[in-house]
Amino acid sequence: MTNQGTPDDIGDMYRSLYRDSAGLALPIIEGYERKVMALACVDWNRDDYSEASAMFDALEAHVRELPGVQQAWIEALISRAEFTQALWRAELAGSGAEHLARCEATHRAALRRLAQQCRALYGPAT
Numbered sequence: 001m002t003n004q005g006t007p008d009d010i011g012d013m014y015r016s017l018y019r020d021s022a023g024l025a026l027p028i029i030e031g032y033e034r035k036v037m038a039l040a041c042v043d044w045n046r047d048d049y050s051e052a053s054a055m056f057d058a059l060e061a062h063v064r065e066l067p068g069v070q071q072a073w074i075e076a077l078i079s080r081a082e083f084t085q086a087l088w089r090a091e092l093a094g095s096g097a098e099h100l101a102r103c104e105a106t107h108r109a110a111l112r113r114l115a116q117q118c119r120a121l122y123g124p125a126t
Contacts (some may be wrong), residue, residue, distance in 0.1 A: 021065070
C-alpha cells in the first residue's frame with residue numbers, strides 16, 4: 001500500500017490543481033444568483049432567463065469536475081429545476097408566488113453552499 005499523503009497534503013494538491021476552475025466559478029455563481037433574484041420578481045423578462053441559463057451552463061463547465069463540491073452541485077441542479085418549474089408555473093398560471101419564493105430561497109441557499117465549498121476547498125493560496 002502506498003502512502004497517499006495526509007488529508008492536508010491532498011487538500012493542498014486539490015487547491016493547486018483546481019484553483020483556476022474554482023476561481024472562475026465564484027463570480028459566475030454570484031452573477032447567476034443576482035439573475036435568479038431578478039427572475040423571481042413579478043415582471044421578469046426572457047432575456048434575464050436566457051442570460052441566467054447561459055451563466056448556469058458556464059458554471060457547470062467549471063464545477064462539475066471539482067472534487068468535493070459534487071453534492072452541492074447536485075443540490076444546485078435539483079433546486080434550479082424546481083425554481084425553473086415554479087417560475088414558468090407562476091407566469092403561466094398567474095399565481096404561485098409563494099411557491100416561487102420558496103423555490104428561489106432554496107435555490108439561492110444551494111448556490112451559497114456551492115460557493116462556500118469552492119472557497120473553502122479551492123481558495124487562493126496563502
